[in-house]
Amino acid sequence: MRYTTRETTFRNADGTFNTTSELIFTPTLQDHRTIFTCQVYHLTSKEQVIKRIILTVNYGPELVIHYRTSDSDVFLPLLKNFIYVEHQSFLELNCTADSNPASIVIWLKKFWARRGGIQLVAGVSSSILKKMNVDHSDSGDYICRAHNGYDSKESALTISLTSDFGSSFPVRSITMPIFVVSITLMLIWCCKRKGWCGPCNSGNSKQNEHRGRSGECSTAEDVDVQKKITTSEL
Known part of the structure; x- marks a missing residue:
């Protein structure tokens, strides 16, 4: 049981009584902005006494990335850590951080020669990375990073261009080596078969x-x- 209560009553020297009621629990993210109400009843009181408290919970960021491939489309949640897009197409990525207080959210692109990557855009609570015409130079590894005074989180994402053959393999990184190896093996086989070499x-x-x-x-x-x-x- 998440919530427990503890009540104590003691008698004062003048004959009156003091009653205290405590609500005991461990706050979570779901308790943020929750309204708790304390109600006091007494036979001699015409009206009940009501006290409301809005709970504020401070916590680190939780990241969610949404995307869309057209300026007129709605954003969809990105369920994987990679995305394939067409060459010269539109891509918009929205990284949102649920936190209290608000987090600084940064998009970075990773480079092997630059430790930590290069910062692209930044925002408060969310940050949008937009590519109007995705080029081969836009493919690679990206990081959405968020931090506030309580914690920091990051989420990695890989952008790849679909191949010119219509498959979902990254261009020039997988398709071209396979093509070259296949042609080489075919030439060697024909060479031995026809007796052109050996x-x-x-x-x-x-x-x-x-x-x-x-x-x-x-x-x-x-x-x-x-x-x-x-x-x-x-």
């Missing part, structure tokens, strides 16, 4: 002669090599 086309015919059918060269190629060796010996 020991069959090397200049050392003597080694090819002794390789025979156990090597990578075909029988027809061995016959051609043998003819060349015989002609040169004559």
Whole structure:
């Protein structure tokens, strides 16, 4: 049980009584701005005595990031720590900090050569990062950081551009290396398959002669090599 009460009553020297009632609990974020009411009843009083108290709870920031990809759209909660956007598209990120007192909220972009990142925009209780035309230079890791006198929090986010092939892979970071490796492997396979490379086309015919059918060269190629060796010996 979150709330407990404790009441004490003692008699004064003049015969009157004092009664005290205590409400005991541990405040949480949900208790901020909660109204508590103390009511006093007595047989000799025509009206009850009512005292209201508004509770103020001080706490550190809790971050929530919303986004939209059009200036006319409504903001949606960002449920993951990454987002894919089209090249030259619109992107707006709103980082909000729920705290008391209000927090300073900062957007930063991380750079490997700059410890802690570079500050982009800042605000009180919230900060908006807007990109009118997302470019390749806008992709990367971002941080929303908030702090007040009680605590500090940060949330990381990665912005990636969708590939030109229509998939959701980041451009130039994943698609291009896979493409290059695939073409390279295909060329090597064709080279070996057609006999364009390898020991069959090397200049050392003597080694090819002794390789025979156990090597990578075909029988027809061995016959051609043998003819060349015989002609040169004559």
